[in-house]
């Protein structure tokens with residue numbers, strides 16, 4: 001199995017992390033604030049002046065969201081469920097008063113709460129991509145009984161080529177063309193109880209696919225070509241769709257992009273704001289891009305609990321694969337000390353993870369092994385606390401969503 005290494009890791013990085021967390025007993029998760037802040041600055045640089053809406057699924061901690069949103073340049077949240085949006089926007093000190101939910105909802109109880117709360121209804125924007133969803137919303141909370149619901153149209157940003165036979169990108173919205181967008185905009189405008197405020201188009205095949213995958217140069221060439229063609233096609237279609245929707249309703253925002261596409265998406269005039277989240281923690285999946293290099297900011301530590309052989313150290317727990325098509329690339333990366341790899345028969349296990357490599361010989365029972373998750377926010381579903389490190393100390397410990405009893409997905 002491939003050993004994942006980052007050649008740019010500072011010597012002494014493992015010692016610094018160990019020193020900072022010397023009083024903690026693993027397993028635990030940390031966020032390195034210096035790395036997080038540097039990553040946030042770099043996202044802003046790449047956004048080149050357009051505001052970044054923070055993708056909360058990739059953060060999953062209210063304290064971290066607040067820290068990022070306190071930086072000029074970040075504005076609003078791209079949430080992932082209505083329950084989450086209600087929570088983030090509630091009360092006198094909300095995480096944000098501008099929460100767009102990036103995905104459609106069919107949560108009836110949460111919709112009733114939204115319809116009963118004029119403040120929430122003014123702060124939250126729902127995502128729709130079809131008339132069927134509008135009908136669902138009307139059936140659950142009839143227009144006559146609710147404040148106007150803010151809605152955003154989700155434009156499909158995938159790339160359809162070879163006469164529609166090849167589909168590249170996420171399977172999101174059925175609304176693909178400017179005509180589709182105009183038709184849905186008219187359907188929204190023609191119904192009572194809705195306010196059309198935005199358009200969103202997320203180009204997963206560009207923002208979420210690394211164009212320089214480590215050790216796979218040919219794939220890199222193919223990805224770059226695909227992204228070039230797809231970006232060109234999308235820029236024209238997005239501009240047309242936005243113009244068609246603007247002819248029906250004055251829009252407050254047009255959201256696009258993600259961590260991997262900021263510089264490209266911001267160049268499109270039709271786009272008024274960007275979305276990003278993963279780049280803050282900079283997990284393993286985001287190592288393979290040419291245009292940026294984040295600093296690993298979110299890590300977890302496991303304890304070494306036994307030594308089955310001279311070059312094997314077994315850590316407790318560790319089986320935290322990321323979502324997506326199952327494969328080795330979904331496993332956490334053993335990060336520090338560098339040079340450890342998984343046992344191919346066990347990989348990252350439910351209760352134990354044997355780690356192989358010469359460096360394992362130097363590990364003793366009670367030592368830590370540091371890992372990076374493949375994705376960003378999912379790490380927070382495994383831990384209730386994030387210990388925030390600056391320099392070589394823990395400066396604060398804050399809850400994840402899970403630590404606040406919130407498991408939205």
Ligand SMILES: Cc1ncc(COP(=O)(O)O)c(C=O)c1O
Nearest residue numbers: 055058202258259275276277278
């Ligand atoms: C709608 C939408 N926008 C933006 C993003 C980008 O988020 P991130 O920067 O965390 O990759 C995503 C991620 O899946 C998304 O679903």
